[in-house]
Amino acid sequence: MLNIGKLRRGGENYYLNSVARGVEDYYLGSGEAPGYWLASGAAALGLQGEVGENELRNVLRGAMPASGTQLVKAARGERVPGFDLTFLAPKSVALLHELGSKEASNEVVNAHDAAVRTALDYLERHASGARRGKAGKTSIGSKGFIAAAFRHRTSRAGDPLLHTHVLVANLIQGSDGKWGALDAKHLYRHAKTAGFLYQAQLRKELTRRLGVEWTPVRKGAADIEGIEREVIRAFSKRRVEVEAVLAERALGSTRREREVAALTTRQAKDYSVSPQRLLPEWREKADQLGLTEDVLERTLERTRDAGLTRTEVAAINDRLAAPEGLTEQQSAFTRRDAIQGLCGHLQQGADVAEVEAMADAFLASDLVIPLAAREGGVTQVDSQRVSEGRISSSSAEPVYSTAEMLSVEHRVVERALERRLDGVGLAEPFALQTAIARRPTLFDDQQAMVTRLTTSGLGVEVVVGKAGAGKTFALDAAREAWEMSGHPVIGCALAARAAQELQSGSGIQSYTIDSLLMDLDDPRSGGLPNDSVLVVDEAGMVGTRKLASVFHHADRANAKVVLVGDDRQLPEIQAGGAFRGIKNRLPAIELSEVRRQPFGWEREALDLIREGRSKEAVAEYSDRGRVHVATSAEETRRQLVADWWTPHDEPERGVMIAAGRWGVAAVDERGGA
Numbered sequence: 101m102l103n104i105g106k107l108r109r110g111g112e113n114y115y116l117n118s119v120a121r122g123v124e125d126y127y128l129g130s131g132e133a134p135g136y137w138l139a140s141g142a143a144a145l146g147l148q149g150e151v152g153e154n155e156l157r158n159v160l161r162g163a164m165p166a167s168g169t170q171l172v173k174a175a176r177g178e179r180v181p182g183f184d185l186t187f188l189a190p191k192s193v194a195l196l197h198e199l200g201s202k203e204a205s206n207e208v209v210n211a212h213d214a215a216v217r218t219a220l221d222y223l224e225r226h227a228s229g230a231r232r233g234k235a236g237k238t239s240i241g242s243k244g245f246i247a248a249a250f251r252h253r254t255s256r257a258g259d260p261l262l263h264t265h266v267l268v269a270n271l272i273q274g275s276d277g278k279w280g281a282l283d284a285k286h287l288y289r290h291a292k293t294a295g296f297l298y299q300a301q302l303r304k305e306l307t308r309r310l311g312v313e314w315t316p317v318r319k320g321a322a323d324i325e326g327i328e329r330e331v332i333r334a335f336s337k338r339r340v341e342v343e344a345v346l347a348e349r350a351l352g353s354t355r356r357e358r359e360v361a362a363l364t365t366r367q368a369k370d371y372s373v374s375p376q377r378l379l380p381e382w383r384e385k386a387d388q389l390g391l392t393e394d395v396l397e398r399t400l401e402r403t404r405d406a407g408l409t410r411t412e413v414a415a416i417n418d419r420l421a422a423p424e425g426l427t428e429q430q431s432a433f434t435r436r437d438a439i440q441g442l443c444g445h446l447q448q449g450a451d452v453a454e455v456e457a458m459a460d461a462f463l464a465s466d467l468v469i470p471l472a473a474r475e476g477g478v479t480q481v482d483s484q485r486v487s488e489g490r491i492s493s494s495s496a497e498p499v500y501s502t503a504e505m506l507s508v509e510h511r512v513v514e515r516a517l518e519r520r521l522d523g524v525g526l527a528e529p530f531a532l533q534t535a536i537a538r539r540p541t542l543f544d545d546q547q548a549m550v551t552r553l554t555t556s557g558l559g560v561e562v563v564v565g566k567a568g569a570g571k572t573f574a575l576d577a578a579r580e581a582w583e584m585s586g587h588p589v590i591g592c593a594l595a596a597r598a599a600q601e602l603q604s605g606s607g608i609q610s611y612t613i614d615s616l617l618m619d620l621d622d623p624r625s626g627g628l629p630n631d632s633v634l635v636v637d638e639a640g641m642v643g644t645r646k647l648a649s650v651f652h653h654a655d656r657a658n659a660k661v662v663l664v665g666d667d668r669q670l671p672e673i674q675a676g677g678a679f680r681g682i683k684n685r686l687p688a689i690e691l692s693e694v695r696r697q698p699f700g701w702e703r704e705a706l707d708l709i710r711e712g713r714s715k716e717a718v719a720e721y722s723d724r725g726r727v728h729v730a731t732s733a734e735e736t737r738r739q740l741v742a743d744w745w746t747p748h749d750e751p752e753r754g755v756m757i758a759a760g761r762w763g764v765a766a767v768d769e770r771g772g773a
Contacts, residue, residue, distance in 0.1 A: 101321060102219070102295030103186040104288060107267060109178065112160055116153055133251045138217060139224055140244025141272060151248045159246050159269045162279075171279040172271060183287060185223075185266040187216045187298050191332045192323035193306070194260040198253065198379065199386055200396045204310060208262070209251075211305030216249065216264050218452040219298035227290040229283035230274035239283040241275040257337035258378055293436040296320035296443040303449025304405070311401040317444050326399035331389045335382075403448070413458065416445045421467035423645070427505040431644055431677045432471055434497045438462055463500055471499045505644070512648050512678040515655075517685055519559025525633045525660030527554035531584035535577040546574040549689050553662060554581045559654070562639075562683045563664045565691030571664055572605035574691070575635060579608050587660075588629040592616045592650075593637040602637045610637070613646055620653045628657035640665035644678040 116135075135151035142148075145165055147155060155165035160181035162172035189197075189212055197208040229239035246269040255261035272282045299321045306312050306324075313325040323332060386392070408416075420426050420441045426433045433441075438459040446455070462468060527535075532554050536547055549571075553561055565571045579589045591610030593599040603610040611619075613636070619625050628634060634654055636642060642650075647663075654661045663679060718727065730736040744756055 101188045102291055102298060103184075103188070104291045105184050105186075106180050107160070107182040107184050109181055111181065111184070112156055112267065116156070132253065135248050135250040137247070138249055138266075139220060139247040139268075141228075141242070141246040141269075142244075142248075144243055144273070145246065147246070151250075156248055156267070159271055160267070162269075162271050172281065180270050180284075182267050182269045182271075183282075183284060185220070185268060185287075185291070185294075187212075187219065187264045187266065187295070189262040189302060190299075190321050190323045191259075191261070191336055192327040193302065194253075194262040195327060195331070195335060195386070195391065196312075196324060196396060196399065197262050198260040198382060199391065199393070201393075204396075204400060207309040208306065211302055211309055212262055212264065213251070214305050215298045215301035216266065218301045219294045220245070220247065220266060222297050222452055222456075223287065223290055223294045227286035227294075228272065229286050230272045230278075231281050231283045232274065232276075239286070242282075243273045243275070245269070245282075246271055254378065255337070259335045259337050260382060290436060292320075293439050296440045297452045297455060300443045300446055300449045300455055301452050303446070304451055305449070307403065307448045308405040311403050312399055313402045314447050314449070317447055320440065320443055322447060324399050325402070326395065327391065328389075331386065331391045334385065334389055405448070408446075408450075416442065416458075417462050417465060417467055419445065420462060421502045421504070423504060425502075427502055429643075431505055431509065432499040432501045434499055435459055435463060436497070438500075467502060468500045469503055469506060471501055508648055509644050509678050509681060512644055512651060513681040513685060515651050516560035516682045520686075521557070522559035522658070522660075523557040524559055524631065524658055525554065525561075525582060525587055525662075526557055527578075527581040527585040527587070531581045534584065535581040538580070539573075539577050542574065542577060543570065545691055546570050546577075549574045549691060550577045550581065552689050553578045554585075558686070559660060560651070560682065560686065561660065561662045562679075562686050562688040563662060563691070564666060564683055564688050565664075566666060569691035571691055572602060572637075575602075575606040575608065575662075575664070579606055582633050586631070588632040589635065590616070590628070590632060591635040591637060594641050595638075598638050602635070606635075608635055610635075613642060613650070617646065617649050617653075621649075628653050628659050630657050630659075632657060632659045633662060634659050635662045635664060637664050639663035640679045642679065647678050 135156070136149060137143075137147040137151055145159075147159075147165055152165075154168075158165045158168050161170075162179070162181075163170050189208075193208060193212070197205050197212075200208070224244050228242045228245050230242040232238045232240055248267045248269075249264050250267070251262075251264045253260065253262060268282070268287070270282050270284070271279065273279050299317075303314055303322060307314075314322040315325055316322065323329075420438065426437055426441050430437070439455055442455055442458055442462070443450075450458075463470075532551065536542060536550060542550070549563060553563070563571055582589050589608050591599065591602045591606065591608035592613045593602055593610065594613055596612050599610040599612050602608060620627055634650065636647075636650060639647070650661060653659075663682065665679060728739065730739055740756055
């Protein structure tokens with residue numbers, strides 16, 4: 101696993117204070133191992149071996165390590181000193197490190213350090229761009245990271261946890277020779293892949309050095325075979341604490357909710373409690389759980405590093421190219437995705453160089469189809485700009501798909517075109533007139549939308565509109581016209597909340613698309629009602645294979661399918677470029693006028709967000725006094741509640757929005773319920 105976060109000003113004190121003051125202290129257990137320099141940028145500055153306190157502080161403030169001469173201009177706001185990349189070994193590896201023999205423990209440390217170095221090398225080759233140009237929008241190559249690594253042995257809860265913090269300075273020398281800030285977006289983009297590679301290299305190293313076997317890989321990581329899950333959980337107090345908070349507050353298990361729960365339960369690390377002092381307690385606890393020294397010894401020398409045969413590699417490639425492989429959750433994928441997919445199938449691990457070579461061979465095989473600019477919005481690699489050095493090669497990622505996935509997309513789009521003359525979902529003229537007359541606030545484009553939907557007869561119809569354009573209100577009129585004409589109307593959306601909003605806003609009985617398809621796939625359900633209308637809301641987020649299933653059931657019932665969404669809103673959560681493809685081939689109905697926002701500048705700001713220009717949109721809101729910045733999350737919540745209680749001239753009270761159920765609960769506790 102690899103966690104990444106911004107380093108706060110003075111954040112280096114945590115790592116410097118935990119370091120043993122001398123080699124003797126480390127081996128006596130009174131501190132962690134001294135930090136060490138690594139990466140090309142550090143070597144170019146002559147930084148090698150043990151990290152010096154003054155040198156580290158200088159590079160983190162953007163200065164030369166020895167002289168302290170400033171290399172970058174002071175930022176207008178608070179400058180980010182660097183980034184903390186935390187490489188965490190699986191819990192079973194940490195237990196072998198602390199409770200195993202001295203020889204095994206040393207090999208674990210060596211394997212861990214080697215895996216950290218190779219994973220960081222991957223990041224340096226693919227994510228060490230330098231920022232140039234206005235607002236740092238242009239990325240160029242660099243001479244590598246300036247990084248300092250600090251290896252720790254325990255968690256904040258006092259459990260064994262072998263991990264290394266790699267502090268990457270926000271200071272980098274570009275290929276043009278100038279110093280500047282790191283282009284951190286590449287760091288975040290490649291962090292997950294680097295974490296997978298760290299785990300694969302670690303498994304390979306320990307298989308090679310100690311002959312351990314591994315459990316199946318889950319989310320890129322695996323545990324040592326022979327160390328039971330009950331033992332691992334018993335030594336995972338932090339995980340138990342986080343899960344307790346999630347359960348107590350009836351929260352989900354999204355990454356964001358788990359991060360917030362982790363921060364809530366986080367305690368300051370007690371430097372006075374060393375791993376050496378905790379070791380007797382760990383050994384006693386492990387013995388009680390059955391993890392004795394003999395059991396740990398039996399986890400070793402169980403296998404040898406035999407490597408992969410061509411047949412095994414071919415089988416892995418076939419699984420990656422299958423519907424349940426790389427295109428299960430997305431219609432197109434990158435080299436990063438291929439690397440992650442490979443790591444998930446390499447149970448005994450592999451060297452980083454080996455994994456990258458396998459990924460490149462897979463992408464060049466007949467199983468994969470490279471994509472350039474195509475319908476659906478995949479961007480072609482700008483090779484000219486790369487060759488001119490105006491952007492780094494890591495800025496422009498080629499995308500790929502499989503023949504099977506593209507075949508599914510093609511069939512979905514072609515089926516939508518074939519149904520143009522079906523003559524389904526036709527409303528009686530009187531029903532249409534009545535539905536529109538009962539809604540005098542419908543604008544001309546909304547009336548045109550209702551008329552088109554209920555009179556065109558197309559088997560598949562596409563409605564495209566910005567958020568707030570009135571699509572749902574217009575669908576309410578179409579629903580009434582259809583129902584008055586004897587056509588049952590059913591709705592669905594990817595998320596339960598979206599389905600609820602569709603139902604409350606349009607009066608259409610709605611479900612999640614998964615629950616609807618599960619019901620329709622049941623032979624006992626009878627399928628969709630004949631001559632019905634099925635409205636798929638937020639269709640741009642629905643995967644191609646799900647749309648294919650929807651079309652299949654609609655065909656059987658001679659039902660009309662209405663795809664509603666915004667092809668520029670969000671990328672598909674599951675595999676799917678079909679919505680854009682259909683929209684580009686059929687005469688789509690478009691609502692372009694936003695009516696939810698009364699002021700023109702608000703509508704323009706929403707357009708900026710829709711175009712991906714979020715910084716400009718936030719600046720627009722900030723200039724008009726709509727953005728208030730607090731110094732902490734707690735201050736933000738208290739101010740949010742205070743503003744909500746403050747009376748205003750508007751007849752309706754304002755709305756508070758929080759990120760996830762955890763945020764809602766936190767606001768409620770402060771008086772917002």
